[in-house]
Amino acid sequence: xxxxxxxxxxxxxxxxxxxxxxxxxxxxxxxxxxxxxxxxxxxxxxxxxxxxxxxxxxxxxxxxxxxxxxxxxxxxxxxxxxxxxxxxxxxxxxxxxxxxxxxxxxxxxxxxxxxxxxxxxxxxxxxxxxxxxxxxxxxxxxxxxxxxxxxxxxxxxxxxxxxxxxxxxxxxxxxxxxxxxxxxxxxxxxxxxxxxxxxxxxxxxxxxxxxxxxxxxxxxxxxxxxxxxxxxxxxxxxxxxxxx
Amino acid sequence: xxxxxxxxxxxxxxxxxxxxxxxxxxxxxxxxxxxxxxxxxxxxxxxxxxxxxxxxxxxxxxxxxxxxxxxxxxxxxxxxxxxxxxxxxxxxxxxxxxxxxxxxxxxxxxxxxxxxxxxxxxxxxxxxxxxxxxxxxxxxxxxxxxxxxxxxxxxxxxxxxxxxxxxxxxxxxxxxxxxxxxxxxxxxxxxxxxxxxxxxxxxxxxxxxxxxxxxxxxxxxxxxxxxxxxxxxxxxxxxxxxxxxxxxxxxxxxxxxxxxxxxxxxxxxxxxxxxxxxxxxxxxxxxxxxxxxxxxxxxxxxxxxxxxxxxxxxxxxxxxxxxxxxxxxxxxxxxxxxxxxxxxxxxxxxxxxxxxxxxxxxxxxxxxxxxxxxxxxxxxxxxxxxxxxxxxxxxxxxxxxxxxxxxxxxxxxxxxxxxxxxxxxx
Numbered sequence: 001x002x003x004x005x006x007x008x009x010x011x012x013x014x015x016x017x018x019x020x021x022x023x024x025x026x027x028x029x030x031x032x033x034x035x036x037x038x039x040x041x042x043x044x045x046x047x048x049x050x051x052x053x054x055x056x057x058x059x060x061x062x063x064x065x066x067x068x069x070x071x072x073x074x075x076x077x078x079x080x081x082x083x084x085x086x087x088x089x090x091x092x093x094x095x096x097x098x099x100x101x102x103x104x105x106x107x108x109x110x111x112x113x114x115x116x117x118x119x120x121x122x123x124x125x126x127x128x129x130x131x132x133x134x135x136x137x138x139x140x141x142x143x144x145x146x147x148x149x150x151x152x153x154x155x156x157x158x159x160x161x162x163x164x165x166x167x168x169x170x171x172x173x174x175x176x177x178x179x180x181x182x183x184x185x186x187x188x189x190x191x192x193x194x195x196x197x198x199x200x201x202x203x204x205x206x207x208x209x210x211x212x213x214x215x216x217x218x219x220x221x222x223x224x225x226x227x228x229x230x231x232x233x234x235x236x237x238x239x240x241x242x243x244x
Numbered sequence: 245x246x247x248x249x250x251x252x253x254x255x256x257x258x259x260x261x262x263x264x265x266x267x268x269x270x271x272x273x274x275x276x277x278x279x280x281x282x283x284x285x286x287x288x289x290x291x292x293x294x295x296x297x298x299x300x301x302x303x304x305x306x307x308x309x310x311x312x313x314x315x316x317x318x319x320x321x322x323x324x325x326x327x328x329x330x331x332x333x334x335x336x337x338x339x340x341x342x343x344x345x346x347x348x349x350x351x352x353x354x355x356x357x358x359x360x361x362x363x364x365x366x367x368x369x370x371x372x373x374x375x376x377x378x379x380x381x382x383x384x385x386x387x388x389x390x391x392x393x394x395x396x397x398x399x400x401x402x403x404x405x406x407x408x409x410x411x412x413x414x415x416x417x418x419x420x421x422x423x424x425x426x427x428x429x430x431x432x433x434x435x436x437x438x439x440x441x442x443x444x445x446x447x448x449x450x451x452x453x454x455x456x457x458x459x460x461x462x463x464x465x466x467x468x469x470x471x472x473x474x475x476x477x478x479x480x481x482x483x484x485x486x487x488x489x490x491x492x493x494x495x496x497x498x499x500x501x502x503x504x505x506x507x508x509x510x511x512x513x514x515x516x517x518x519x520x521x522x523x524x525x526x527x528x529x530x531x532x533x534x535x536x537x538x539x540x541x542x543x544x545x546x547x548x549x550x551x552x553x554x555x556x557x558x559x560x561x562x563x564x565x566x567x568x569x570x571x572x573x574x575x576x577x578x579x580x581x582x583x584x585x586x587x588x589x590x591x592x593x594x595x596x597x598x599x600x601x602x603x604x605x606x607x608x609x610x611x612x613x614x615x616x617x618x619x620x621x622x623x624x625x626x627x628x629x630x631x632x633x634x635x636x637x638x639x640x641x642x643x644x645x646x647x648x649x650x651x652x653x654x655x656x657x658x659x660x661x662x663x664x665x666x667x668x669x670x
Contacts, residue, residue, distance in 0.1 A: 186251045186289055
């Protein structure tokens with residue numbers, strides 16, 4: 001596998017990149033903060049024993065997408081898998097107060113993620129197919145009080161990924177939508193972990209398995225599939241009352 | 245509640261922090277903040293490898309790297325740490341700060357004996373590097389220094405080649421305390437890993453029955469099976485109600501353990517089972533109920549005679565709280581750290597259920613014995629020792645505090661443990 005991972009310097013993206021490197025896949029690191037990218041690439045080099053490249057690619061700057069993918073293709077000698085874990089997260093309260101942050105979150109998590117996916121789609125289809133694995137969230141499964149705004153972007157993204165898989169799988173483009181529940185990473189630091197909170201390493205193991213098998217949708221950790229199934233069935237008058 | 249920060253960028257989050265913690269497996273208050281609301285850093289996301297030299301085996305990594313990840317990455321390639329504690333859910337930084345030891349203390353010493361270089365952020369905010377030759381005082385104070393000399397950011401250790409990832413294990417059942425003590429020493433002459441487990445709840449003749457486990461890395465010829473490191477772990481979902489945890493139930497549990505460890509056996513053992521038997525049961529501490537348990541580990545110096553160790557067993561027998569589990573190890577090397585735990589002698593790790601007052605009295609009695617016999621306690625496992633007791637057993641503390649002040653004149657770096665035992669301001 002020759003995979004570019006956007007978000008590979010943090011949390012779940014880094015865990016996925018590590019897992020791929022550990023079993024001998026070629027990995028290319030995309031993300032923000034050059035110093036962190038370099039450290040993460042070095043880590044992957046020590047793990048895999050082969051050189052790992054990196055370049056900046058920022059969801060808030062769509063002009064970085066094309067050049068970043070060019071660099072990844074060049075370094076890997078072709079690209080067959082793209083994993084996108086990057087996104088912006090903030091609490092509902094902060095997003096309600098800070099319009100600038102809200103605009104960035106909406107842009108990064110939906111509009112620009114879709115633009116990037118479209119760029120990847122064109123490239124993968126041109127070479128006869130490949131895998132696009134994107135991290136959405138359980139927050140997109142139902143409109144809920146604590147994730148009204150964040151959940152809206154993820155709901156849209158999930159629908160886009162579902163459609164993409166329906167439209168292009170026959171042409172060789174496999175689209176995988178990952179819906180993490182609560183996972184203990186820097187993004188969720190400071191929040192109280194609910195039951196079924198996951199570890200990034202465990203998520204990575206399941207995600208890599210889903211990539212290998214071409215599963216279009218996975219929930220991680222798995223119990224979240226059932227939690228969300230119940231949440232989706234709850235009538236509105238209940239949703240208005242509960243805090244979840 | 246503490247204000248705990250978690251990030252890949254450990255340098256950033258340690259800037260304002262008073263303490264850095266890792267996976268929090270120390271049993272006492274070593275990884276807890278000095279005061280409610282204090283800002284502390286958590287290192288577990290900063291777990292990247294920096295370099296590995298295939299020829300020399302020198303590994304440099306960020307402090308949050310867990311022993312579990314390290315094992316998964318390096319054991320299949322024939323490398324492992326020369327020293328491992330009894331759980332893999334610890335970080336590199338934590339292993340340095342606790343100067344952990346393992347079943348091979350009598351051969352390899354502590355983890356600190358294999359640390360080559362440390363990069364840390366001092367209380368003053370400055371980032372420095374130290375080793376045996378560069379800033380040696382800071383280096384040795386940091387080994388076993390309970391994270392109180394600064395925030396450990398990166399560490400370089402010496403790894404060891406292993407011929408196979410399997411362990412060749414030998415088990416012996418032993419019925420007597422004195423024989424266990426002697427056999428442990430004898431076995432140490434042939435086996436790099438030795439440990440004994442004793443049942444101190446049994447009455448009369450059965451008191452102190454147990455099992456001696458010896459091991460070494462299996463040779464390539466012995467290791468006939470491929471090793472899977474994908475281990476099935478189960479979690480204890482709830483706290484076991486206190487009523488189940490009485491002396492009688494634990495006695496039964498120990499008796500079953502003893503019967504199961506039937507006869508003597510020898511053969512191939514999975515490293516996970518050999519080194520980390522408890523890691524298969526996540527949150528196993530919940531078995532001890534809501535009140536939980538405490539651990540007390542002390543080293544009792546014994547040169548040629550086993551007499552002091554036997555007296556310690558006699559004392560344990562008369563404690564007002566039952567000792568559910570006793571793990572015995574042989575120590576041969578004094579630690580390199582300024583306040584490292586190990587000394588030449590036997591170490592006793594005891595599990596005691598927590599009962600208000602009674603547990604404190606038990607710990608006091610154990611510590612009084614340790615003081616009289618020139619022993620030491622392991623701070624990583626301690627939560628109940630009195631400051632005056634520690635002072636009486638360890639004359640090195642003033643020197644250690646002096647060194648700390650030199651790098652941290654304002655006394656910024658603190659923990660609940662340093663407030664309790666080292667006189668830091670809360």
